[in-house]
Structure formats: structure tokens, C-alpha cells
Amino acid sequence: MLNKNKAYACYSIHESIRLKSSSGGLFYLFAKQILEIKGVVYGVTMSEDCKEAYFTRINNIDNIHCLLGSKYLQADLRDSYKKVLNDLLNDFIVLFCGTGCQINGLKNFLEKKLNLKQLENLYCIDIICHGVSSPGLWSKYVSFLENKENSKLISVSFRAKDEGWKNYGMRYKYLDKTKFIPKNEDPYMSMFLKNHSLRPSCYNCLIKENIESDITIGDFWGINNIAPIMNDDKGTSLIVINTSHGDRLFTKIMDDIKFIDVNLEEAIKYNSAYYKSVCKPANRNSFFDDLNTISFIKFLKKYNFKKKISLKKIIKKVFKHK
Ligand SMILES: Cc1cc2nc3c(=O)[nH]c(=O)nc-3n(C[C@H](O)[C@H](O)[C@H](O)COP(=O)(O)OP(=O)(O)OC[C@H]3O[C@@H](n4cnc5c(N)ncnc54)[C@H](O)[C@@H]3O)c2cc1C
Ligand code: SF4
Structure with missing residues (x-):
């Protein structure tokens, strides 16, 4: 039936x-x-x-x-x-x-x-489907992370449930360490969730x-x-x-x-x-122009996708040190 x-x-x-x-x-x-x-x-x-x-x-x-x-x-x-x-x-x-x-x-x-x-x-x-991010952006981001961590990335989970399903985050496994970053603190995920990095067809x-x-x-x-x-x-x-x-x-x-x-x-x-497409951010075109012309670090700063620490984390840290 x-x-x-x-x-x-x-x-x-x-x-x-x-x-x-x-x-x-x-x-x-x-x-x-x-x-x-x-x-x-x-x-x-x-x-x-x-x-x-x-x-x-x-x-x-x-x-x-x-x-x-x-x-x-x-x-x-x-x-x-x-x-x-x-x-x-x-x-x-x-x-x-x-x-x-x-x-x-x-x-x-x-x-x-x-x-x-x-x-x-x-x-x-x-x-x-919320939309898919640019593969070129992801590839640059991996190079940026490997440079920053001075290590090779060997696996990645975009939906690590270390802090639960709703508070998912990214889990990056490097040759010598593993890092979990909550979704709102990870620059790549922020670009995705705030709709900057999506393919043009995803806005319509x-x-x-x-x-x-x-x-x-x-x-x-x-x-x-x-x-x-x-x-x-x-x-x-x-x-x-x-x-x-x-x-x-x-x-x-x-x-x-x-x-x-x-x-x-x-x-x-x-x-x-x-049932509906996400809105295209007003600066989405300049976002991609900049991705291709300025350094990745400048790019992250310009669009304010620096790693942000959540209030919950700050409170946790304060109590840990008391
Ligand atoms: C880019 C993207 C955007 C999404 N947006 C939303 C959303 O806004 N709201 C929502 O409710 N759910 C969304 N989802 C779906 C959700 O994240 C899960 O993929 C889905 O619920 C299946 O989960 P699962 O636990 O059954 O299986 P999982 O094991 O998580 O499913 C894995 C399978 O999903 C498919 N898949 C994974 N990545 C991709 C990709 N990049 N392109 C095509 N297929 C892929 C593949 O077939 C893969 O084998 C999105 C998924 C993707 C990949
Ligand atoms: S065009 Fe639609 S279905 Fe295809 S990736 Fe973009 S949002 Fe998803």
C-alpha cells in the first residue's frame, strides 16, 4: 500500500x-x-x-x-x-x-x-538539502588547517556528536592529534550555515x-x-x-x-x-572574489569567520579554574 x-x-x-x-x-x-x-x-x-x-x-x-x-x-x-x-x-x-x-x-x-x-x-x-558548499573553498580550508596545525589531516567528520546531535561539531583527525570544534566556532561550518559558501543554484x-x-x-x-x-x-x-x-x-x-x-x-x-531555498547573503559575490584574491587568513578576518568561543565554553572554563 x-x-x-x-x-x-x-x-x-x-x-x-x-x-x-x-x-x-x-x-x-x-x-x-x-x-x-x-x-x-x-x-x-x-x-x-x-x-x-x-x-x-x-x-x-x-x-x-x-x-x-x-x-x-x-x-x-x-x-x-x-x-x-x-x-x-x-x-x-x-x-x-x-x-x-x-x-x-x-x-x-x-x-x-x-x-x-x-x-x-x-x-x-x-x-x-540546505545547499552545498564550494569544493574549492573546502580544499583551501584544509590546506589552511594543515598549515596552522603543522600536521596532515587524515579524516574529518562534519557531524561529530561528541557534544550531542543538536550541538554537533567538526572532528578533525590529524596524524598526531584529534580536534573537536563546535559548529558555531568552526569558520568553515559558519560560512556554510550562514549561507555564504553555497553554490549559486542553491539560492534558487x-x-x-x-x-x-x-x-x-x-x-x-x-x-x-x-x-x-x-x-x-x-x-x-x-x-x-x-x-x-x-x-x-x-x-x-x-x-x-x-x-x-x-x-x-x-x-x-x-x-x-x-521546502524553500536559503537567502543569498548580500556580500556573497565579493566573498568569492576575495577568496580567490586575498590571503586565506585575511579572508577569514574580513568576513569575521574567525574562531568564536561560545559563552557556554567561557563559563565552563571559568568554573574549571575556580
Ligand atoms: C550538504 C548537505 C546539506 C544538508 N542540509 C540539511 C538540512 O538543511 N536539513 C536537514 O534536515 N538535513 C540536511 N542534510 C541531511 C542530513 O545531514 C543527513 O545527511 C541525513 O539526515 C541522512 O542522515 P543519516 O543519519 O540517515 O545517514 P548518513 O550516514 O549521515 O548519510 C550518509 C549519506 O548521505 C549522502 N551524502 C553525504 N554527504 C553528501 C553530499 N555532500 N552530497 C550528496 N549526498 C551526500 C551520501 O549518500 C552519504 O553516503 C544535509 C546533508 C548534506 C550532505
Ligand atoms: S540545488 Fe538544491 S538540491 Fe541541489 S545542492 Fe543546491 S539546495 Fe541541494
Whole structure:
């Protein structure tokens, strides 16, 4: 039975996976389902030097860890569309998880080459999308950090839950140390969250009214207003079922999640990225001009993205020294 636009608050019952995932760890469960029936999964990983995010294909659950977690920059599709086509032509079941524009682009590409029967083996999941940051900016930021820390970055988590899901931060693992920086104190995250660093199309995202995925997943930011019982600050997902195909996949993971039905209209009141684009900051053009012309340190100072210490942290420090 089709649960069109049914929405749920949910999270995985497997806590260790949930803590490694951005929200409630739902992507992992969908991917596992597909891999268990010998299918293949496309998701986003980081390059070894941490400077790039890109789509990769996995066919084994042992390789799934590199796909977990949001990467807050535009991911390079590489040749993933062609690989998906090839997989579908070879009768594989395929799961592709990306932004709405990447999903619609994939569908557009495949619909010209495959018939409806062949397309039935494809499952698409889009993430509720605030927008994606410039990969060029991220790459410069990594060089800046490595210079500052005098060490090589070996992994990064954009959604580290060290201080909880809502107070997430960046975890940078260097060759010789690990640093956690709360989201509002990290210059890169500030540029992303304040919308300066997004790609031009993200300020007028046409996809939000025309989602072609089977399932949409995101953070359930309004959970305390709607179902506080589902919030233990380890990550709760908002899931929207868009097609009967998606409904069938969702049914298969139900034994591995805690969930409740929610009213979609109510749920998205606290998650505007689901239905509208963010505003373009007035100085967004000069932001990118400066990124390409002045030194990175001057650039951070000019746009006031220096590391800011939160009031909570200052109070904590004061009490520690008393
Ligand atoms: C750039 C970006 C902006 C987002 N904005 C919002 C928002 O405003 N509101 C909201 O509720 N949720 C947003 N999300 C979604 C949220 O952060 C989680 O990705 C989502 O809820 C899935 O979480 P999970 O725990 O199920 O799985 P996770 O393990 O966190 O999901 C991992 C999978 O997400 C996909 N993914 C990760 N990074 C990217 C990327 N750069 N490009 C394309 N796909 C990617 C890949 O398939 C990856 O394998 C955003 C995610 C991204 C990447
Ligand atoms: S905001 Fe829209 S255009 Fe930008 S990455 Fe997300 S889905 Fe694509």
C-alpha cells in the first residue's frame, strides 16, 4: 500500500551506527537492505587527502563506513551515472543517495536509456538539502588547517556528536592529534550555515518542488516540539515516503528502527530546507572574489569567520579554574 508523503520520526536501534551517522542512521539501514540482496549502493565519501567529496559504489557491507555521515561540500559525481546505468543493465538492484538535484539528474539521464521495467530496480533517496558548499573553498580550508596545525589531516567528520546531535561539531583527525570544534566556532561550518559558501543554484533550488526520489531523509530538528519522546540527542531522522517503491523499502527496515508517524506539515515547520531555498547573503559575490584574491587568513578576518568561543565554553572554563 502506498504511503504517499507519509512522514516519520525515527532512528536506528543500532546505537554505534547512529553515532557515526549524521541523523538517525537511516541511510545505513537502507544501504544494508540493498547489499543483503546482492545489490549495490552509491553514496558520498571523502578522498584520502580529505580535500574532496565524491560518489563511490559499494557492493559489500564491510565498505559502508566511508559512506556514513554528511559531507558539507558539493560531491563530485565522477562517472557514477554511467556506472548506475551499467549496473541496471546487468540487473543489479541499485540504491543511490544524494541531493535532490543529483537524484533528478540521474533519473533524467537514465529515463532516456532504460525502460520502466529496468528502472524498477533503482531506489533513490534524497537528503533534505540546505545547499552545498564550494569544493574549492573546502580544499583551501584544509590546506589552511594543515598549515596552522603543522600536521596532515587524515579524516574529518562534519557531524561529530561528541557534544550531542543538536550541538554537533567538526572532528578533525590529524596524524598526531584529534580536534573537536563546535559548529558555531568552526569558520568553515559558519560560512556554510550562514549561507555564504553555497553554490549559486542553491539560492534558487527548483528541485524542492519537484522531488523525484523514493524517500527523503533529513534531521528532525523540531522533534522536541512534536515528539520529545523520540529525542535522546543521539540523532533523530525525519523520513518522508514519496513513492510506493520507497514505501516497500521502508517496510523492510522497520524491525531495526524506533519510529512514530508524524504530520508532514507540522514536521517541516522546523525544517525549512525541505521546502524553500536559503537567502543569498548580500556580500556573497565579493566573498568569492576575495577568496580567490586575498590571503586565506585575511579572508577569514574580513568576513569575521574567525574562531568564536561560545559563552557556554567561557563559563565552563571559568568554573574549571575556580
Ligand atoms: C550538504 C548537505 C546539506 C544538508 N542540509 C540539511 C538540512 O538543511 N536539513 C536537514 O534536515 N538535513 C540536511 N542534510 C541531511 C542530513 O545531514 C543527513 O545527511 C541525513 O539526515 C541522512 O542522515 P543519516 O543519519 O540517515 O545517514 P548518513 O550516514 O549521515 O548519510 C550518509 C549519506 O548521505 C549522502 N551524502 C553525504 N554527504 C553528501 C553530499 N555532500 N552530497 C550528496 N549526498 C551526500 C551520501 O549518500 C552519504 O553516503 C544535509 C546533508 C548534506 C550532505
Ligand atoms: S539546495 Fe538544491 S540545488 Fe543546491 S545542492 Fe541541494 S538540491 Fe541541489
